[in-house]
Amino acid sequence: MEIDLTEAKDTLVVTKIFLSGNEKTKAKIIYNELLFHIGDSIVKEDLHNQIIQSKNNLNNTSLFNFVYINYWLTDEEQLYMDIKVDERWYLWALPILEQGDRNLSTFFKTGDWSRINYGLYLKKENFRGMNEIVRFKIRLGFLNEFDLSYESADYNYKLGWGAMLRYRANAQVSYNTLNNVDNVIKVESGFAQQESLVNVLFKYRSNHVNRHSVNIGYNAIHIADTVAKLNPDYLLDGNTSLEFLSLKYSYSIDYRDSKVFPLRGNLLRASALKSGFGIFTSTYNDLALQLEYLQFGNIHKRFYYGWQFGSKYGSSKDNPFVFNKGLGTSEFLNGYEYNVIRGTSYAYSKQKVIFELVPTQTANLKFIPLKQFSKLHYAFYLRTFFDTGYVYDANQDPSNFMSNTFLYSYGLGIDMVTYYDRVLSVNYAINKFGQSGFYIHVNMSL
16 A cells, blocks of 8 residues: 655665666666665655656666656555656668758858768667667768777776777868868869778766766878878878877766756866877877866746856867867857867857746657657757857967957857757857857757
């Protein structure tokens, strides 16, 4: 017979855990994300928080579209937990048809259809039901690429591993940056740049929030003579090839309620990357230190805030141009989507306040026969933002006026959050130099 929680003792004992819906996912993968296990004692006042955190952990595995956790008491201290999951679709065999620009906004501005990629992408998530990931990719067109990788699951207190083999070849590359815009060269025959990478990953999850990883890599880059002549610093000293080893250590501590679109919690990431050990080359030798911190919280009712700080320090002031990325490639400031602000070191801060226009809703699409797609969730948020940043370039070209100066931007945006970890953002931003426009992003970090 069930009894009310108010009648229970101050300490409860987890007696049974019932799982359902995990047709492919092994039970141990689900247990790994729970803050409670059979035989554990839970203080009654902590029960709600442990259930919420366990549910967040399961959602953040990206294995399930929906997670439900319920409980009941059979006497004053015996606690039964009932966990139901709706699994996602795990096998993806998709044709590739995509633009090759840095972001969608750049593609819409240039309309350059020669930068289109096509090919085949195979991905098996939750391989063997063990939250392993196997990827195979072959991409042709603007970027020719072959990828093969494997990554094991993150188990608490256990060592995980992964490996990746990658080959990329481009007929055209950005060989220098003037006026904070990349100049592109396309060779008539062969490839402008070829890149090979062999990477081995070791990772350790010490608990639900702390993760460590070590990456060991072999890197090789070859460029056409034309590229080296246009920019002798592309690989330094007019070289047409560069081989080097890399070693990277990363650490993260993650208390976010969602890795896709967090509303509460914080995340700290730090890494140290050593490139070049004098084995294959003596011209490239760099130590890059990166730090990132994100904070989210509720202001009042349906208003939330988000703050992101990021920085990178590069020890070498004469890095090859190909690695001198700064802001505008993987990291960017809103309102500078059309610009590349190159440099060896940078720092930025992004602030936002969002209003929950449409709280998370669930829709049943009965016309879709697959249950992994027929039930979806969605939410809409109105966002106002203010970004600041600074990029240091020791070898600044006078035309690249956005380096070595304080940058800022502000604007409004709207975010749509839906299933399969997708966030579509449309922004209107104005930057320091009076440039403004609408920009489109998929899965922004903030």
